[in-house]
Amino acid sequence: MQVETTVNGKAMSADVEPRTLLVHYLRDELELTGTNVGCDTSSCGACTVHIDGESVKSCTMLAAQARGAEITTIEGMASADGTLHPMQAAFMECHGLQCGYCTPGMVMAASSLLKENPNPTEQEVREGLEGNLCRCTGYHNIVKSVLTAAGGA
Amino acid sequence: MTAVMGTPMKRKEDPKLLTGEGKFVDDIHVHGELWMGMVRSTMAHAKINAIDTAEAAGMPGVHSVFTGTQLQEMGLWAAPLPCAWPVTEDMLNPPHFPTASEVVHHVGDIVAVVLADSRYRAADAAEMVVVDYEPLPAVASIEDAIAGEKLAHAGLGTNKAFHWPLIPDPDALEAAFANATHVVKGEFVQQRLIPAAMEPRGVLAIPSPAGGDITLYTSTQVPHILKVMLAATTGISESKLRIIAPAVGGGFGAKLNVNPDESLAVTLANKLSRPVRWTETRSEAAFSTHQGRGQKQTMEIAADENGKILGVRAHIDADMGAYMMLITPGVPLLGSFLYTGVYDVPAFGFTCDGYFTNLTPTDAYRGAGRPEASYAIERVMDMLSYEVGVTPEEIRRRNYLAGGGEFENLEVASTLVFDSGNYSPNLDMALDMAKMAELRAEQQRRRDAGDKKQLGIGLCTYVEICGLAPSRALAGLNYGAGGWEAGTVRLLPTGKVEVVSGSTPHGQGHETAWSQIVADKLGIDPADITVLHSDTAISPLGMDTYGSRSLAVGGVAIAMACDKVIDKARLIAAHQLEANPDDLDFEAGRFGVKGSPDKGLLIQEIAFGAFTAHNLPDGMEPNLNEQMIFDPPNFAFPFGTHVAVVEVDEDTGETELIDYIAIDDCGNHVNPLIIEGQVHGGIVQGVAQALYEGAEYDAEGNCKNPSLMDYLVPSPTEVPNIQTGYTYTPSTSNPLGVKGVGEAGTIGSAAAVINAICDALRPHGITDMSMPATPMKVWKAINSADSTANNGGGQ
Incomplete structure (x- = not known):
């Protein structure tokens, strides 16, 4: 079936099996491989993207369910001139990433969190990112990154 | 230039990883690739009576299905998967091939492999392979193993693989306990842990269109060790194997191995002349990737x-x-x-x-x-x-x-x-x-x-x-390799620096840290330093990353390679400045003649001179390109x-x-x-x-x-x-x-x-x-x- 979406501001279309997960539509069909897959139980959040402005784990929905949606992936966060999104810049500033595998999902979830709550407490950041797992950082610097981004916003 | 060693420099690795440009194995695709679907044992210990692959083989998009026995008969392997550390002379080590043929020994042992044109179709077809098992008693815990009533490998006659003692002075030890006022005893269990690096493991083996060479992209900490071990166990010449660890999403030891999937991808790609790939699912990882502790x-x-x-x-x-x-x-x-x-x-x-x-x-x-x-x-x-x-x-x-x-x-x-x-x-x-x-x-x-x-x-x-580790110390422990590490520092004609690292990062920031070491040694801006790694064609010598060794062995090798560069550059500078080498100071990237502050040469200028080789001391090799292999004492x-x-x-x-x-x-x-x-x-x-x-x-x-x-x-x-x-x-x-x-x-x-x-x-x-x-x-x-x-x- 043909699935048409707008991804990072561009009209996209691909012919996929009806059972195709959104994350595989993005990765395998549109070749936007920045969105990662870290589990098969919607536990890790590595695949988090924005759909119509809300953060969603893209392994929890079918591509077909995203027909007509406006999708933002990690590839769409920096400006066209390459300037990092403030959340990306904060992660770099605070060493909020090591291997970088959970990072796209973390950045997407964290930027969505700040949209809902522009001045979160440390505890609110931790609770807001509860659905995103990282094995490298122990979260300390991820939380610091999000608080830094909030302060700079 | 001010010192950069010891400063919290922002990581060079980050921009790519933050924007989705970092390429992990599953992000890389090639035309004609076949996905492996693993048929894994659902029993911990069982005899395989029969495997029916007919239905799976007839499914759309399925290229082929091979049972473990068929793969064994195809002669894909010269030897079982390696154990590089036989801790005692008499350690028991039953052969471990990438797939099981007659008996499975743990849940997840591979009994058949499906090759199909998509990840979904490979998974579908793997599910349709029917295996008839005859259960055998399973040794399901270390307590079972010690009790010895059931055997994990029937042919061994025991579950005990080895006994290893380290008792420097038995008499002194006995006396210590006999003379003690307090004796405290603890009994502890180190439970099995699932490493769970956020990136599941994955492989992509690509045969070259000519020459029989195979490139393996794999989510590994150890491309160099893997290359040697795959060559030894598949019989494919080392010089025909190229291993690339692209961006690797965490390792924690779990990507320090020679896995069945890596061997299968290489040997099947070689046999079928098609690219072969596999990506672990998270729930599969408890069976397809080793665990810790226990x-x-x-x-x-x-x-x-x-x-x-x-x-x-x-x-x-x-x-x-x-x-x-x-x-x-x-x-x-x-x-x-x-x-x-x-x-x-x-x-x-x-x-x-x-x-x-x-x-x-x-x-x-x-x-x-x-x-x-x-x-x-x-x-x-x-x-x-x-x-x-x-x-x-x-x-x-x-x-x-x-x-x-x-x-x-x-x-x-x-x-x-x-x-x-x-x-x-x-x-x-x-x-x-x-x-x-x-x-x-x-x-x-x-x-x-x-x-x-x-x-x-x-x-x-x-x-x-x-x-x-010190290679001689490893020899004393019967470990099958050395513990050295290689580093190369190469000054390019443009004045930039190329560093080749033998140790292989998976999140540790080698590109940043090695740049700092080299910048400090050579007085060159870290932005002008590029660190190459994780590809055996670019970095042919290395012992990789584990045991907190990268800096203490590999980073040190790079620092010492810088020293070699400086020593050679000093001779060139002395020759060109018509000074005695001992009369030169090297500071902030410049060789200056003591007492004549205006007379000097930047190391970049020397690098260009070493490249043109127009005016080098007699008998000196052109270029500033030095390798150090450091074996720590x-x-x-x-x-x-x-x-x-x-x-x-x-x-x-x-x-x-x-x-x-x-x-x-x-x-x-x-x-x-x-x-x-x-x-x-x-x-x-x-x-x-x-x-x-x-x-x-x-x-x-x-x-x-x-x-x-x-x-x-x-x-x-x-x-x-x-x-x-x-x-x-x-x-x-x-x-x-x-x-x-x-x-x-x-x-x-x-x-x-x-x-x-x-x-x-x-x-x-x-x-x-x-x-x-x-x-x-x-x-x-x-x-x-x-x-x-x-x-x-x-x-």
């Missing part, structure tokens, strides 16, 4: 009336799992030398028995043997402090090596020579930062008040052995003090880690930002073992919690912020004075957390708590201790 420890300590240690005796039973993988049997031995911790121990004995079970194989996991050792000694030290009636910090002070003062090159009871240490100031700093006196007062207040939430404070003073021994502060809810048994203080000493620092990140992450992995994680198996050998739904990798809400601090005791094992730090956090934290829980529960008479200390376990311990007390006080 030990039972018996730890005894003998002390005099003042708590001064007279001897330490440790025995461990180690669960190898179903097969010996790359360094499976060596993992417990890596810890063997650390069962005496940071203490002055006159007599020492360690024995290890390795056992086969019908479970996923074990192998390296962050710390690999050292967290287990540190846990055992630090738990019994706390037990001894209670026995003697002094505080945990006091019992440690009484026993520190060199009286807690600074030392260099000190031989300890386990026969190793510790490079350097200075333990008391490190402990003092931790106690200060933790505000220990205030914590103890608060603890007492809560005890007196009968507070629902009791406070526990746990201490761990660890030492670890890293910078693997000794290991490095980082140390530190960790303090965990927990609140235990006595009504629910829930433990909350409310504060964590870590004072680490990893010698000199290259990049404090990276060090801090390593410490944080390491600590949380140890905390996870103490509180949350553990692979659980039923009596038939099925893993009950393979997915991230059931296996509790901590989320951001389960861990606190971490307070860090450092002392700086340079290593004597390398010219940079650096020690590793990647595993230190994990080595210190599990013991600190469990010591804290036991400290909180002390009024109940509870002296031990097994890991993970789940709320149910803690609640039961409190209630059972209290009911015993109410019934007459532990009679």
